[in-house]
Structures are given as C-alpha cells and as structure tokens.
Amino acid sequence: MPKTIAVTGGKGGTGKSTISTLLAIGLSKEYRVLLVDADADCPNLHIILKAKRKLLSEVKQTIPKWDFSKCIKCGKCSQVCKENAIVFVKGKYPIFVKEQCIGCNACRIICPTKAIGKAEQKIGAIYFSEINSLNLSNLHLISSEMLITYEETSPIVNALKKEVSKFKDKYDFVIIDTAAGTHCNVISALLGVDFALAVTEPTPLGAHDLSLILSLTKKLNIPAFVLLNKANMAKSKAEEIKSIATQFNTEIVSEIPYDKKIFEAYSSANLEKMPESLYKPLIDFIKKK
Amino acid sequence: MRIAISCEGKTLESNVDPRFGRCVHLLIVEAESPDKINLVKVIDNPNVNVGGGAGISTAQLAANENVEAIITGNIGPRAFGVMQQLNIKVYRATGKAIDAIKQLLEGKLEEITIPGPMWK
Numbered sequence: 001m002p003k004t005i006a007v008t009g010g011k012g013g014t015g016k017s018t019i020s021t022l023l024a025i026g027l028s029k030e031y032r033v034l035l036v037d038a039d040a041d042c043p044n045l046h047i048i049l050k051a052k053r054k055l056l057s058e059v060k061q062t063i064p065k066w067d068f069s070k071c072i073k074c075g076k077c078s079q080v081c082k083e084n085a086i087v088f089v090k091g092k093y094p095i096f097v098k099e100q101c102i103g104c105n106a107c108r109i110i111c112p113t114k115a116i117g118k119a120e121q122k123i124g125a126i127y128f129s130e131i132n133s134l135n136l137s138n139l140h141l142i143s144s145e146m147l148i149t150y151e152e153t154s155p156i157v158n159a160l161k162k163e164v165s166k167f168k169d170k171y172d173f174v175i176i177d178t179a180a181g182t183h184c185n186v187i188s189a190l191l192g193v194d195f196a197l198a199v200t201e202p203t204p205l206g207a208h209d210l211s212l213i214l215s216l217t218k219k220l221n222i223p224a225f226v227l228l229n230k231a232n233m234a235k236s237k238a239e240e241i242k243s244i245a246t247q248f249n250t251e252i253v254s255e256i257p258y259d260k261k262i263f264e265a266y267s268s269a270n271l272e273k274m275p276e277s278l279y280k281p282l283i284d285f286i287k288k289k
Numbered sequence: 290m291r292i293a294i295s296c297e298g299k300t301l302e303s304n305v306d307p308r309f310g311r312c313v314h315l316l317i318v319e320a321e322s323p324d325k326i327n328l329v330k331v332i333d334n335p336n337v338n339v340g341g342g343a344g345i346s347t348a349q350l351a352a353n354e355n356v357e358a359i360i361t362g363n364i365g366p367r368a369f370g371v372m373q374q375l376n377i378k379v380y381r382a383t384g385k386a387i388d389a390i391k392q393l394l395e396g397k398l399e400e401i402t403i404p405g406p407m408w409k
Binding site: 078083084085087088089090092095097099100151 | 353374
C-alpha cells in the first residue's frame with residue numbers, strides 16, 4: 001500500500017502546486033510516485049511538468065430525462081433540486097439546466113408519476129502522463145479536468161480517485177494536489193488520505209484559510225501538518241500561523257522562504273532544477289511519517 | 290402586457306438594475322399604453338446574495354409572475370436560456386424604469402439575443 005498525502009491549504013496561491021510538484025520530484029529519486037492533480041477546475045501540473053496527457057477515461061454523469069406524457073406539472077422535481085438545475089413555472093413542463101446538475105437523482109426519486117428516466121452527460125475527463133521530458137521515470141501524473149460551463153467538480157474528483165485506486169499499488173507514494181478552498185471537491189480529494197499537508201503563507205488570508213482547512217481536516221479525522229511557504233515575508237503573521245497550528249494540535253513541519261528564484265523556476269516550468277536543499281526537510285519529514 | 294423589470298428601487302422612478310439575477314427588486318408592471326402603466330407588484334429579490342444560481346432562481350421568480358417580457362441591464366447565459374425556453378423576451382435598458390417601459394411600448398428597446406454583459 002502506498003502512502004497517500006494530500007497537499008491542500010485553503011487559500012489559493014500559497015504554493016500547493018509548487019510544493020506537491022517539488023515533493024513528487026524529490027521523492028521520485030528514490031521511490032515510485034504518483035502525482036494526482038485534483039484541481040479539476042484548472043488542472044496545471046502537466047504544464048509545470050511539461051507532460052503530454054493521454055486520455056484515460058471520460059467522466060460521465062447520470063442526468064434526468066423527462067417523459068412529458070407522464071408529467072403532471074407538479075413541480076416537485078424543481079423543489080427537491082438543491083442545485084437549481086430544474087426550473088418550474090406553474091402550468092409549464094420543468095426546464096432542465098444541465099450544467100447545474102450534479103447527478104444526485106433526487107428528482108427521479110421524488111417524481112410521483114415516474115416521469116423522469118435516466119440519461120447521461122459528459123462532464124470531464126481523466127488523463128495519465130509519464131514525465132519523459134524531465135527523465136523522471138519513477139514519476140507519473142494523473143489529472144482531472146472538468147468541461148467548461150459545468151459547476152460542480154466533486155463528481156470528477158471522485159471519478160479521479162476511483163481511477164487512482166485502480167493502480168495505486170504500483171507506487172510507494174501518492175501525492176494529491178487539491179484545489180483551493182474547503183468545498184466538496186476538496187473534501188472528495190481529502191477523503192481516505194493518510195495525512196494532509198496544509199500549505200500556507202504568512203498573510204491575513206493565509207492565516208484565515210488555514211484555520212478553515214484545519215477545521216475541515218479535524219472534522220474528517222485526517223491528520224494534518226502545516227507547511228509555511230514564503231515564510232520570511234511577515235514575521236508577525238508567521239507567529240500567527242504558528243499559533244493556529246498549535247491551536248489545532250499540529251505543527252509547522254517545514255518552512256520555505258520567499259525567494260525570487262523559486263518564482264522564476266515556477267514560471268518557466270523548471271521546478272526540477274530547484275536545489276533539493278530547499279525542500280529536503282519536507283522530504284525527510286514525509287519519509288519518516 | 291405584463292412585464293418584469295429589474296430595478297434598484299421600489300418605484301417606477303428608480304433606475305433599471307443592470308444585473309438581472311442579483312437585481313435588488315423585481316417590479317411587475319401591467320402596461321397597456323404609455324399613459325396606462327400600472328405597478329402591480331414589488332418583489333424584493335431573495336437571490337441578491339445567494340452563492341450560485343442566482344440567474345436561474347430569479348428567472349423562475351419572474352416567469353411565475355406570468356410576464357411576457359423582461360427589462361434589465363444584462364442577463365447571464367443560464368437565466369437567458371430559461372427565458373428562451375419559456376418564450377419570454379428580454380430587453381436591455383438603462384435609466385428610469387418608467388422611461389424604459391414607455392420605450393418598450395414604443396418598440397424602441399433593444400431585444401437581447403445573446404446573453405452576457407453589455408460591451409459598450
């Protein structure tokens with residue numbers, strides 16, 4: 001069984017993708033690593049790693065299909081829809097807004113005349129990549145991507161996790177890069193991991209969102225550790241991050257300083273050229289855990 | 290003709306709200322001719338601050354008032370799609386609600402055929 005780690009953090013732009021990529025690169029020098037891009041709204045690890053994505057599977061979702069000959073225009077399907085995907089106007093047949101649907105089936109269950117059957121819609125795709133361009137033969141990437149205009153990414157993250165579970169035993173480490181926030185898509189990405197690494201920064205928003213993500217991991221019963229990125233930016237805020245970590249019975253396991261070189265490496269997609277000393281404490285921590 | 294108009298205030302003297310889904314009020318108006326315009330209902334839009342799907346909910350709200358036309362500043366793709374399916378026409382206006390209604394009756398308002406913001 002591989003060790004599965006989620007790289008998350010609450011706030012966007014704290015360095016989740018950078019850290020998960022560096023972690024994957026570092027570990028792949030000794031171990032077989034599967035990096036998972038669970039930010040289905042905006043996947044970008046394949047760009048950072050210069051990887052060509054191959055389609056692994058399409059993500060499909062069950063959606064309702066009305067048989068209007070059986071519909072009595074009662075509007076119950078619209079009332080029960082929490083996603084606002086069914087518009088009901090008195091005296092008219094229901095109007096379906098497919099982009100809003102998350103395939104929960106509540107409308108089909110509630111319909112008193114069984115006028116709602118099943119149809120299918122494509123909502124995203126799962127891709128697999130080998131990282132040949134960087135000669136990282138021990139590192140593979142699996143990523144998810146939602147079709148534009150759709151609203152809810154958690155069904156795609158769930159499909160991604162299913163694909164990962166099919167062949168995770170080939171790896172020593174599975175590193176899941178989650179989206180920002182604490183929404184359902186992040187919860188889907190976090191479920192079942194061995195522990196989470198919350199990447200944050202010493203800013204008011206970093207501190208605020210760190211509290212949110214640590215509350216979430218606590219609720220989900222997932223051990224979480226804090227990585228303070230851009231650590232030297234604001235001392236007082238760094239202290240606040242430390243106290244938040246203590247408050248949640250955890251610790252800052254590693255600090256990475258703000259360094260222009262990291263940004264240059266990131267923006268030119270050359271993270272593999274970063275000196276290992278930068279993230280070695282983190283790698284050592286992960287290996288020990 | 291029964292019309293729903295997105296408004297910043299509660300009277301026909303107030304300005305047309307440029308937003309549809311998150312407009313502050315929906316005014317329901319019976320308009321027969323420029324000198325026979327009656328405000329029949331003022332709806333405080335409950336969707337001003339919802340997380341998502343405001344356009345769809347407001348479209349449903351307006352459609353349930355049996356209106357034939359909507360006057361607003363801009364309308365998003367989801368709300369517009371609902372209006373199209375219900376055969377409710379959507380017209381673009383700025384300025385005072387009362388003037389916009391008169392312009393509609395005179396056939397001077399632009400009908401919105403492509404959803405999205407006004408690029409002007």
